[in-house]
Amino acid sequence: MFKISSHTYKTIVFLALLIFPILTNGQILDTEIPNVISDSIKTKTPKVIPLTHIIEGIEVTNKEIKNIDKKINKDRKITEIDSMFPFYEEFLKIQKEEVDKFLKADPNREKIDNLIIKWEGYGEYLEIWQSEINEFEERNSRLYETIEPAETTWNLTYDNALEENAPPEILNNIVAIRDSVVKLKDIILKNNNDFLSMEARINVELNEIDEVIEELTSLKDSEVYNLFYQRLAPIWTTSFSNIWKRSGTKNIDAVRKSTLGTFDFVKNLKRLLPLFLFLVALITLLILYLKKAFTTYPFTEENADLQHAQSTLKEHYLATIFFLTFLLARFYFVPAPKLFLDILTLCSLFSAIALVRPLMYKRFKKLIYFAIFFYVFDSIKTYVWFNAQQYRLYTFMEAVLAMAVIFSFTHPYRETLKMKMETFGKFLFRLTPLIYVLCGISIIANILGYINLTDLTLKISTRSGVFIILFYSLLIISNSIFLSIIHRHFSVQPSFDPELKLQTEKKVLKFNRVTVIIIWGLVFLNMIDQLAPIQTYFTDTSSDPYKFGNLSFTLNEVLSFLVVLFISFALTRIVSFLINDGQGILRVFKFPKGIPAAISLVIRYLIIGFGIILALSSLGIDLSKFNLMAGALGLGIGFGLQTVISNFVSGLILVFERPILQGDTVEVDNLLGTVNRIGVRSSSITTFEGAEVIVPNNNLISNDLINWTLSNNTKRVEILVGTSYSSDPNEVLKILYEAASNYEDTLKNPPPQALFVDFGDNSLNFTLRFWVHYELWLQAKSDVSIEVYNQFKEADIEIPFPQRDIHVKNIPEIVSNYKTPPPHDPPESETNLDDTEIPKVVIPIEHRDPGHDVEVDEDESEETNDEEPNYDQEPNNDNQ
Structure with missing residues (x-):
């Protein structure tokens, strides 16, 4: 009798599945014992369990006890922390002794930074343990709050059972379950006390770690490491006789410790590695998806920056994936040992070669390899211990090599400057004199004994190129990502404004460029140890x-x-x-x-x-x-x-x-146009004349609204045409149907219709109806009408025009054309021509004014004679 749709059936099934568990739980809980247990345990309102339901209550409480006991016994992490913490305490004690030796060895700033990063890693490791212990403490507290009301419940139940003279077996069961609850509470309290004790010991170690870091930071900020503090004597007062001493055992030990520390860090990454691999997989899928946008949709912009951005994903997508992976690891595994971070930076640089090198001039392509070499050369000072004379010689060689490499790539400077370069390349080339100045300052400071100034100028000279390569690669990749998103966004649309797309791309690339420059500035300030003071x-x-x-x-x-x-x-x-x-x-x-x-x-x-x-x-x-x-x-x-x-x-x-939806063609208040935007207060409708009309939303809701494209965007086009009575209606219908069917934009469903309407006064009337997409209907009507006219012309089918008879009265010029004169002359004072008979004039429809196709009567009269003349003669046809 009733037919239920599939959608309604699915809805009923979903509601039934949703309501059934609720009803079922309601039926199960609609008993006294479960309500008592839930009220006493969950809502913390102990209630007496009646004697008739004590056995069921004991079973429920036993299940709760077993469930809580399982949760308590799953403290494997706590057991591991408890067993490892004594060894970690001893390890930190040894490391503190190493710090004391380190401070007496007069280290440079890079070694101090390296040691700070290492101790931050120790603190991070202990903070992880502390957070895990806190989680167990909070869980035990919740479990304790859950089980605590059960003790009161069974105490009340025991007293009630005594009053009602319950059998001894029932009383024993009540006592046993109560004792189990008390024992579980004691276990939870004991575990929490152990957790608090362990947390306190960890907190002591964290405080000592903070003290070590503060000591190292204060040392780095002390006057000894001021730029203009003379740490060594001038070179002319220094002897180089012991230049090859104290370089073997200590260096081997320092490198070994850095290597072992890095390996230990990598071994402890098991907890963070799954999430990292998941993020790497997401990056890979994202890059491949964005690359598909350029291969699926052609990219036609001629802007050089846009072309470079799209070629990065199309041709170097593997290098992009590796670069982003190493960059993610650089900031994901924090804090990490300095050696581990430097290895990730080197991997990022090698990945950046494929991204940056194609954009460099042939003359400067090898410069990227020298930038990597100087990064390694400068980083060695962080891991190798030099004596004063060795350190001076090493920094002197670094400065001289940097100047020699820059000279080999830029000589002759003026002729090289005349090369056609992009704005960024020319800007970097103009900075080369600054490199000479910095290297010169480092050499002079080295000679005078200002080693801190030497370190800073060399760091800027040798590592700035590395940071430029890394951040330029990051700029290229981010430009490619944003450009791919914008390109896909516009390309999937049926039609879009190319100028708007180009402007959007340029704005996004400009914003991205500014953002990367700001980040590069912050990293540069951090590199020269000026970011923290500014902050x-x-x-x-x-x-x-x-x-x-x-x-x-x-x-x-x-x-x-x-x-x-x-x-x-x-x-x-x-x-x-x-x-x-x-x-x-x-x-x-x-x-x-x-x-x-x-x-x-x-x-x-x-x-x-x-x-x-x-x-x-x-x-x-x-x-x-x-x-x-x-x-x-x-x-x-x-x-x-x-x-x-x-x-x-x-x-x-x-x-x-x-x-109504954005893009719909609507008609409201004699306004026909396309919905451009639906806002919160008003909507914008663009008319076909080009005007953009702001319509309040209330008008669209309260007034009659015609939406031509709500459910579909098709429209029926109707063409009315008439033919002469001598034409064959069958032939006319055939021509009309074929004209609509053969038109490329005509929809096949519903099919076109050619119909004979009626017998008109001057023609046989036909109508042609066919369906097209709404945005094409006006052009389709024009094209099909022209095709119908051409086919009629080839088939000699005439399209007639209507004829009209126009009767014109009171035209004085016609009086002279009558054959019979009037019987008497009218008086001069009266002349009345109102009754003059007007000849019939046939005017073809194409030569007449469409506004004057009816009889025209002139009621005006001229009183020239006292009597009205009477003209009975017919007018001369030659004057018509």
């Missing part, structure tokens, strides 16, 4: 409070407020760009038209809402104080902003109900 200065400055009346704020809070708002609105722009209607990243889910736009709107409003809340919270504003303001605002909205709220609600209805 400290700005932190101290921005944390100073300012007061305006009762309002107190800091610059840090204001900056946080602005940054949060900027990030929120930037994210909304990105979401709006990526999730558009049917063409964004959600197109793989094949949602109905309009669903992606609704998802995008919800996400954007959530981002803005949370962004505003976080921004206000960053200012230290208590949002609870806005309750009164919210009430006043609601009252104001109710009275003063009715139209705005009405349009806002109408906008939400348009987004979620989807009566």
